[in-house]
Amino acid sequence: MHAGLPKYIPVNLKDIETAGFQEGEEVSLETLKKKGLINPSGRERKLPLKILGDGELKVKLNFKARAFSASAKEKLEAAGCALTVLPGRKKWVKPSVAKNLARADEYFAKKRAAAAAAESTSA
Structure with missing residues (x-):
């Protein structure tokens, strides 16, 4: 359209x-x-x-x-x-989808932090 x-x-x-x-x-x-x-x-x-x-x-x-x-x-x-x-308008997402995206971001941030900690201890 x-x-x-x-x-x-x-x-x-x-x-x-x-x-x-x-x-x-x-x-x-x-x-x-x-x-x-x-x-x-x-x-x-x-x-x-x-x-x-x-x-x-x-x-x-x-x-x-x-x-x-x-x-x-x-x-x-x-x-x-x-x-x-200049920033653009944020795309509207259903609240349930936004909640899942936030959970995924949190999960992957923890994984990255754990990987970085493991790498720094082994080096």
Whole structure:
């Protein structure tokens, strides 16, 4: 049912460069809306931001987005920009499943601790 629907609002580096951000400014969904770079309507209003690597960036900016493409991350880190990955919404799970997952995490944490203790005593 969700096959052709977008998961993010994509923005390329070349569009951010032409928007005229100054050194040290924050690039987020809100600031891009204020600059008129994106105008989400309908379903898109609830979508998170994804930065794509098409283009170059010459100024250091502070980015806040849900996702970065590999090329964008590489280019932004090379330019010295600060990247903040915003957390996504947690997927809803039935309470009984959540309880079982918590039990499994606890069980495997104990197993890892026991294995680490056994390894440190034998070494």
